[in-house]
Amino acid sequence: MPRIVIVGGGFAGVWSAAAAARVRGPADLRITLISPNERMVLRPRMYEPEPERATVPLSRILEPIGVEHVRAAVEEIDVAARLVRAGGHVAGYDRLVLAAGSRLVRPDLPGAEELYDVDTLDGANRLAAHLRGRESVTSVVVGAGFTGLEVTGELARRGRVVLVERAGVVGPDLGEAPRPAIEAALDELGVERRLGTTLVSAAGGVAELSDGTRVTADAIVWTAGLEASPLTAQIPAPRDRLGRLAVDRHLRVRGAVFAAGDVAAARADAGHYAVQSCQHATPMGKTAGPNAAADLLGLPLIDFTPAPYVTDLALGAAGALYTRGWDRVVARTGAEGMEIKRWIMNRIHPPVDDAEQILALAGKVYNPVPF
Ligand SMILES: Cc1cc2nc3c(=O)[nH]c(=O)nc-3n(C[C@H](O)[C@H](O)[C@H](O)COP(=O)(O)OP(=O)(O)OC[C@H]3O[C@@H](n4cnc5c(N)ncnc54)[C@H](O)[C@@H]3O)c2cc1C
The missing domain is CATH 3.50.50.60 (FAD/NAD(P)-binding domain)
Incomplete structure (x- = not known):
């Protein structure tokens, strides 16, 4: 056969x-x-x-x-x-x-083995277990791309976040259109930014940055690449x-x-x-x-x-940023954006136990987000 x-x-x-x-x-x-x-x-x-x-x-x-x-x-x-x-x-x-x-491409730097990530279930479980029950957590997130921003939004619920990005702007690959809304959300969350900067060491739970800053962190999360x-x-x-x-x-x-x-x-x-x-x-x-x-x-x-291409970027307590098109023009922000994010996160769960339902959905290649 x-x-x-x-x-x-x-x-x-x-x-x-x-x-x-x-x-x-x-x-x-x-x-x-x-x-x-x-x-x-x-x-x-x-x-x-x-x-x-x-x-x-x-x-x-x-x-x-x-x-x-x-x-x-x-x-x-x-x-x-x-x-x-x-x-x-x-x-x-x-x-x-x-x-x-x-x-995820993990970096080669002192303390690299101590870095957390949310790339795999094991990585995400390790970070979640490490933070469970802790209060006023200080986190350093490396990489202000889509994943880094979503992690930042979530960690900002728990305390101080220092967001480190090698490029001179946040969301370098997301384009210019959503940047003012991303910046506004990060301001609302009180996220500190270190742009044009990278991590040089994570040894001993201290994030040492290329601008000379040292941050003693409960978690250093690598999201870049x-x-x-x-x-x-x-x-x-x-x-x-x-x-x-x-x-x-x-x-x-x-x-x-x-x-x-x-x-x-x-x-x-x-x-x-x-x-x-x-x-x-x-x-x-x-x-x-x-x-x-x-x-x-x-x-x-x-x-x-x-x-048609859309994105929905969750930013913790600041809600989410829903964009349309390849230029990522912002269509919804805050609680409205988060409502769509929940809808999308629900939709990505495949149906289970029901062959007819699974096979019917498998035939829907073109399946736009209706917002
Ligand atoms: C934190 C985070 C947030 C994200 N947010 C969004 C979002 O909002 N919207 C969005 O569209 N995308 C998002 N993404 C990206 C999205 O998750 C990936 O693009 C998507 O999972 C790719 O699907 P895939 O099936 O190609 O790969 P994966 O989902 O990575 O699946 C790969 C599979 O291959 C298996 N595998 C790997 N190596 C082998 C091997 N050697 N032999 C056999 N099996 C192997 C793995 O175990 C896994 O089952 C996000 C990703 C992350 C990490």
Whole structure:
């Protein structure tokens, strides 16, 4: 029986599996998802105080739709032999969907091992456990990008936050349009900014900054820099500066290999590439998975057609900033923005236990946020 192997159990992997199962129908096609975790981790919620709540058992999604789950981490992809090796398993494939996500690039500096992060469930649990029950916490957050700002907003509920950013502005990759609103929210929260500055040491719980400042902190949280899974390097194909594989409009890398989510550099429209976000990983999964199945079953392939780009940046007690379009024009702030954020965070939870519901949602590639 032909086999699709999907590597990764995040947004891209899970939706690849569900959407491939939807195209499979009654055909003979084995679909295997390989990922080390028993649970799908909803990474966008990892800055919250109870990260454990932002996980979903993979068995409750995959079992109802007839997808097998191999719990292992893939170490090797052999494109020529069409097989992957994962913790003693060797799985041959007819089509492969690489959906192994991204990871934080940790710095090489004194005390690096003491840094906290919210990149993985383990990292987020470690930070949450460290802070639980403490009052008047002093935190240093390194990186004022999307993740750094969300962590800052949350930690500002707990006490003093010093936000460190190498660029001369906050949200350097978010563009100019939302910056005044971000600055206003940070002012409201009393967040101290050290711009044009970086962390040089975290040893002994003291954040030493490149401007000479030293801050004794309860937690130093590193959020700067994300790179695609190193598995991308095992596919002989061009990669972008984030390590993402170049894909065509069907999300095919080459031959039998497709890629989706944070490992794929896909065009979102004529002028823009997809960003590493669950917003794009989900429709990418809903494109790569069915295309892998369709390719094997002799059916037409579909194009990657994401919904219009939006962002919603949570800033703790200051609410959230909802923006529309690639220029990130602010559409809602404060409590109104937070209402939409809650709606989005609720929507990213996949349905469980109900094959019909899972497969129906898997068919909705274009699924805009209605605000
Ligand atoms: C704190 C934070 C806040 C965020 N906020 C937002 C937001 O508001 N909106 C938004 O759209 N995006 C947000 N993101 C980004 C979003 O979480 C990612 O872009 C998204 O999770 C990418 O989905 P993915 O499926 O490609 O990868 P992931 O969700 O990272 O999933 C990757 C999967 O691959 C598995 N895997 C990794 N290596 C291997 C291996 N060797 N073998 C097998 N399996 C492997 C992992 O265990 C995991 O199951 C945020 C991220 C963070 C960390």
